[in-house]
Amino acid sequence: MAVFNMIEEADATGKVKEVFEDIKKKRNTDYINNFWKMLANNPETLERTWTSIQQVMKKGALDEMTKELIYVAVSMTNSCEYCIKSHSIAAKSKGATTEMLSELIAVVAMANETNRLVESYQVKVDKVYE
Amino acid sequence: MAVFNMIEEADATGKVKEVFEDIKKKRNTDYINNFWKMLANNPETLERTWTSIQQVMKKGALDEMTKELIYVAVSMTNSCEYCIKSHSIAAKSKGATTEMLSELIAVVAMANETNRLVESYQVKVDKVYE
Amino acid sequence: MAVFNMIEEADATGKVKEVFEDIKKKRNTDYINNFWKMLANNPETLERTWTSIQQVMKKGALDEMTKELIYVAVSMTNSCEYCIKSHSIAAKSKGATTEMLSELIAVVAMANETNRLVESYQVKVDKVYE
Amino acid sequence: MAVFNMIEEADATGKVKEVFEDIKKKRNTDYINNFWKMLANNPETLERTWTSIQQVMKKGALDEMTKELIYVAVSMTNSCEYCIKSHSIAAKSKGATTEMLSELIAVVAMANETNRLVESYQVKVDKVYE
Amino acid sequence: MAVFNMIEEADATGKVKEVFEDIKKKRNTDYINNFWKMLANNPETLERTWTSIQQVMKKGALDEMTKELIYVAVSMTNSCEYCIKSHSIAAKSKGATTEMLSELIAVVAMANETNRLVESYQVKVDKVYE
Amino acid sequence: MAVFNMIEEADATGKVKEVFEDIKKKRNTDYINNFWKMLANNPETLERTWTSIQQVMKKGALDEMTKELIYVAVSMTNSCEYCIKSHSIAAKSKGATTEMLSELIAVVAMANETNRLVESYQVKVDKVYE
Numbered sequence: 001m002a003v004f005n006m007i008e009e010a011d012a013t014g015k016v017k018e019v020f021e022d023i024k025k026k027r028n029t030d031y032i033n034n035f036w037k038m039l040a041n042n043p044e045t046l047e048r049t050w051t052s053i054q055q056v057m058k059k060g061a062l063d064e065m066t067k068e069l070i071y072v073a074v075s076m077t078n079s080c081e082y083c084i085k086s087h088s089i090a091a092k093s094k095g096a097t098t099e100m101l102s103e104l105i106a107v108v109a110m111a112n113e114t115n116r117l118v119e120s121y122q123v124k125v126d127k128v129y130e
Numbered sequence: 131m132a133v134f135n136m137i138e139e140a141d142a143t144g145k146v147k148e149v150f151e152d153i154k155k156k157r158n159t160d161y162i163n164n165f166w167k168m169l170a171n172n173p174e175t176l177e178r179t180w181t182s183i184q185q186v187m188k189k190g191a192l193d194e195m196t197k198e199l200i201y202v203a204v205s206m207t208n209s210c211e212y213c214i215k216s217h218s219i220a221a222k223s224k225g226a227t228t229e230m231l232s233e234l235i236a237v238v239a240m241a242n243e244t245n246r247l248v249e250s251y252q253v254k255v256d257k258v259y260e
Numbered sequence: 261m262a263v264f265n266m267i268e269e270a271d272a273t274g275k276v277k278e279v280f281e282d283i284k285k286k287r288n289t290d291y292i293n294n295f296w297k298m299l300a301n302n303p304e305t306l307e308r309t310w311t312s313i314q315q316v317m318k319k320g321a322l323d324e325m326t327k328e329l330i331y332v333a334v335s336m337t338n339s340c341e342y343c344i345k346s347h348s349i350a351a352k353s354k355g356a357t358t359e360m361l362s363e364l365i366a367v368v369a370m371a372n373e374t375n376r377l378v379e380s381y382q383v384k385v386d387k388v389y390e
Numbered sequence: 391m392a393v394f395n396m397i398e399e400a401d402a403t404g405k406v407k408e409v410f411e412d413i414k415k416k417r418n419t420d421y422i423n424n425f426w427k428m429l430a431n432n433p434e435t436l437e438r439t440w441t442s443i444q445q446v447m448k449k450g451a452l453d454e455m456t457k458e459l460i461y462v463a464v465s466m467t468n469s470c471e472y473c474i475k476s477h478s479i480a481a482k483s484k485g486a487t488t489e490m491l492s493e494l495i496a497v498v499a500m501a502n503e504t505n506r507l508v509e510s511y512q513v514k515v516d517k518v519y520e
Numbered sequence: 521m522a523v524f525n526m527i528e529e530a531d532a533t534g535k536v537k538e539v540f541e542d543i544k545k546k547r548n549t550d551y552i553n554n555f556w557k558m559l560a561n562n563p564e565t566l567e568r569t570w571t572s573i574q575q576v577m578k579k580g581a582l583d584e585m586t587k588e589l590i591y592v593a594v595s596m597t598n599s600c601e602y603c604i605k606s607h608s609i610a611a612k613s614k615g616a617t618t619e620m621l622s623e624l625i626a627v628v629a630m631a632n633e634t635n636r637l638v639e640s641y642q643v644k645v646d647k648v649y650e
Numbered sequence: 651m652a653v654f655n656m657i658e659e660a661d662a663t664g665k666v667k668e669v670f671e672d673i674k675k676k677r678n679t680d681y682i683n684n685f686w687k688m689l690a691n692n693p694e695t696l697e698r699t700w701t702s703i704q705q706v707m708k709k710g711a712l713d714e715m716t717k718e719l720i721y722v723a724v725s726m727t728n729s730c731e732y733c734i735k736s737h738s739i740a741a742k743s744k745g746a747t748t749e750m751l752s753e754l755i756a757v758v759a760m761a762n763e764t765n766r767l768v769e770s771y772q773v774k775v776d777k778v779y780e
Contacts (some may be wrong), residue, residue, distance in 0.1 A: 003348045038251040042362040050458035056240045062228040067201035067237050070203045074241035079509040082248045090651045101189040102692040105510040107197050110186045118212045120466040120495040121168040126201045133478045172492040206380040218523045232562040235380040243373035250336040250365040263738045297585040298641040302752040316630045321619040327627050333590045334631035335596045342638045359581040367587050371578045371594035378602045393608045428771040432622040446760045450751040459755050460723045464761035467727045472768045489711040495715050500706045501724035508732045511688040597771040610706040625770040633763035642754040
């Protein structure tokens with residue numbers, strides 16, 4: 001009685017099939033993640049997300065590993081288990097070490113703590129920062 | 131009728147005064163941020179936070195600039211204006227460019243979007259990741 | 261070692277029994293959801309929630325299906341799996357199609373992204389909106 | 391161009407007027423908070439919220455001060471400035487000291503930190519707790 | 521000492537100028553919102569967001585007004601003041617009445633309450649929903 | 651393919667072993683929670699968190715039970731299942747009854763609802779509170 005089911009490759013047609021093929025080619029893999037198979041329920045969302053993620057996550061002023069670490073940090077703050085897992089693995093494939101991920105967690109946890117300290121004490125922005 | 135007011139340097143004594151002096155020395159500045167002046171309402175919290183932040187944010191497997199960027203990413207996800215502002219400035223003082231911060235925002239926003247896609251479609255973790 | 265266990269219908273007495281009967285009558289069903297069986301641990305919470313939800317979710321300026329869709333949108337933003345599931349089913353029973361739910365997800369994800377863009381760039385409210 | 395404006399006492403009629411009178415009587419005051427004046431835009435929401443809050447916040451197994459402290463803790467975690475302010479004042483009126491509120495903040499901040507540690511490391515529930 | 525400043529129309533060039541012109545044409549207005557002027561700090565983000573929002577918010581299985589209401593519901597749950605304000609106005613321009621927005625708020629608030637009830641009591645998904 | 655695995659007692663050395671011994675001694679138990687075994691991946695985080703939690707959660711102006719209840723309230727608002735479970739048990743060990751926990755949930759849920767009402771209606775802080 002699930003509301004949505006994954007669209008498997010064998011059932012992909014049209015735009016969905018094209019995006020699946022593109023993912024496999026660009027990522028040099030035969031495996032399509034569950035994430036993409038679920039998004040395929042809405043072909044427009046699938047295509048837009050795949051296009052956007054390539055643009056946003058490509059090397060720019062920030063390198064790809066740093067972008068993946070930032071992605072993981074957001075996912076940890078939002079408690080998205082799937083996202084933490086898949087993007088930690090992506091970060092490792094781009095050079096992140098377990099030690100880096102462990103320090104990342106310490107920063108994420110500390111930032112969440114001090115964010116609440118600021119809001120709880122209702123700290124006003126320093127005049128020098130305005 | 132504020133519940134808490136800042137403890138100004140002139141009124142700092144004991145442990146609070148010590149931490150204020152240490153902040154100024156370690157950061158080579160004469161300025162104490164509103165954040166620390168507010169935490170001073172609870173000297174234990176002030177001291178613990180100052181000690182912890184030095185430990186967590188120091189150069190390790192991740193460099194200091196990357197740690198600040200991660201701090202900003204969490205603060206953006208939590209919508210903590212003060213934290214975004216002060217740690218963006220800290221990131222810049224450690225080498226981050228405006229272009230980097232702009233790419234950081236794109237990653238943070240994208241991650242928040244895909245986190246919700248995952249939760250909304252209730253994507254199950256891929257067997258290959260288990 | 262669970263802190264709370266469900267109150268099954270066979271064990272329901274007094275106010276809990278009354279609310280259970282009312283749910284079955286008003287919803288024309290023999291099935292009591294786990295949600296209500298858990299709330300029954302606090303009869304006041306059970307009764308207040310049942311009364312409130314009837315008042316809030318009834319047809320008004322907004323029709324019942326739209327209200328269920330909004331309920332789902334909030335639950336997706338809060339990543340409440342149980343709530344997404346049960347209210348998606350409720351939305352479908354009131355006329356929502358799978359296509360509608362799929363578009364709903366796209367809007368929810370997009371709104372979560374632009375919410376963070378606004379907070380990250382600290383966009384000020386336009387003077388024309390004040 | 392505000393979407394909603396407060397309903398002032400002079401303009402209150404029917405159910406809104408009744409609730410305003412009841413708030414003043416039960417709280418032994420002549421002052422109606424902005425919160426209630428805003429809720430008055432939807433008389434059903436005003437009445438339901440006023441009834442619910444009296445039921446939930448009344449002395450029970452937990453005393454009123456502890457309930458207000460819990461209210462403040464939630465509001466801090468959600469960064470609701472208005473709520474932190476008004477319920478901190480309510481807590482003080484029921485016996486909370488500034489020292490208590492300061493310790494409350496330390497607990498709230500610490501809990502937010504360890505919540506993220508748990509989610510980031512994806513700690514599984516101990517078998518002994520199942 | 522702001523990290524980012526708005527790019528005003530007079531200073532827009534290249535891709536930013538193009539998007540600004542497109543917004544004015546498609547929305548039949550002379551006014552560019554602060555949101556777009558801020559996104560212009562990253563032309564790729566500006567263009568991607570403008571393209572995506574047109575795709576996601578266009579009439580489909582859900583009408584445009586319902587999509588705006590859902591947008592507002594997410595923004596309320598995330599406490600994004602700018603987003604609540606601008607999308608409430610957008611919802612009204614597409615036919616939403618003040619009464620509808622008022623009922624929307626009641627649903628959003630109620631959903632946030634029951635989401636927490638579910639998580640707090642750790643309600644398991646009903647077998648009939650699996 | 652987990653990113654992190656627990657450090658079991660048999661494999662604990664140096665600082666990790668010391669903290670594990672201290673936890674067992676101070677808590678008068680032979681059992682180390684999964685939480686600590688996971689934090690052991692980063693000995694500095696393990697030690698800092700253990701030291702901080704002892705300082706923050708010790709009896710002060712607030713008693714230990716009240717502090718645990720506040721911890722649970724935050725964890726419920728953040729939907730951290732592990733944290734709700736472990737700290738509810740801790741609260742009970744310090745005197746909290748099931749009835750207290752049940753009232754706690756009612757307050758947490760209500761506060762989450764009214765927090766959203768305040769943000770949705772964009773209620774301004776009363777002049778008398780400024």
